[in-house]
Amino acid sequence: MSDPTRFVLIETSHPGNVGSTARAMKVMGFGDLVLVRPRFADVLSQEETVAMASGAADILARARIVDRLEDALEGCTFVCATAMTPRDFGPPTRMPRELFGELARKGEAADGGITHQLAFLFGSERYGMSNEDVYRAHAVLSIPTHPDYGSLNLAQAVQLVAYDWRQALGGFAVEARTADPRLADARSVQGLLTHLESSLVHLGYLDPASPKKLMPRLNQLFNRAGLTQEEVHILRGIARAIEKTRPAGGTPPTLGGDE
Secondary structure, rough: OOOOEEEEEEOOOOHHHHHHHHHHHHHHHOOEEEEOOOOOOHHHHHHHHHHHHHHHHHHHHOOOEOOOOOOOOOOEEEEEOOOOOOOOOOOOOOOOHHHHHHHHHHHOOOOEEEEEEEEEEEOOOOOEEHHHOOOOOOEEHHHHHHHHEEOOOOHHHHHHHHHHHHHHOOOOOOOOOOOOOEEEHHHHHHHHHHHHHHHHOOOOOOOOOOOOOOOHHHHHHHHHHHHHHHHHEEEEEHHHHOOOOOOOOOOOOOOOOOO
16 A cells, blocks of 8 residues: 555635645655545636645645545545544544554555554544534544643644654655765874874964874864864865964963963
8 A cells, every 4th residue: 555544624615724734744755635525616726726836736636525424435444633632532542653553554555555444534624623523533542731821723733743754654864955975084184183283383372392193183183073074174264364464472372281
């Protein structure tokens, strides 16, 4: 199963939330979106929807609109509602990350795929989900928020749920945007130290007659830092700039010992 997840928006009011939901889904690698009785029949093509989708127009193009929740849940074997659990009875309330780990382990096929179809239900921005819709769910998701203020925008809730579910499925590898820096070898570091020693003498900071342990300490500092070749070039450029200055007048201070 290529996409084991369906996001279902029930009676959505704002076109921007539909577009933002599509974007939230796409960045987490999901693409199955179903709308149940949205406020606007043409919501998938409205200008605000497309603008807020921001590159996820393909999700909108594949999305479906249905009249009944049961039609949106066709083929789904586990349903998660994002709502308050009814007071009389209803499915258990679970934290997303905890539940998703269990679902991923239980539903994992031999080839590493997921054998079940999971549906996430999100209610209207104005009044949430009806109890009758919540009763259809196997679990109610409660996103852990600050106890004094737990109000989430619809698309924000979708993003959080999509992220945690993607992480439970294994997540995506983080790809570096820059090339790994080339570390300087010991010879380059020693060349830098020799150059710096000469510059510090020229500057009047290091007394060659009494160098103490300044250069070995700098050597250890550079080893801990793990200098790159580019950083060695920068430091040697600084050393060259020092050498172009006028020598310090008078007797050079002996500040380069163990201090």
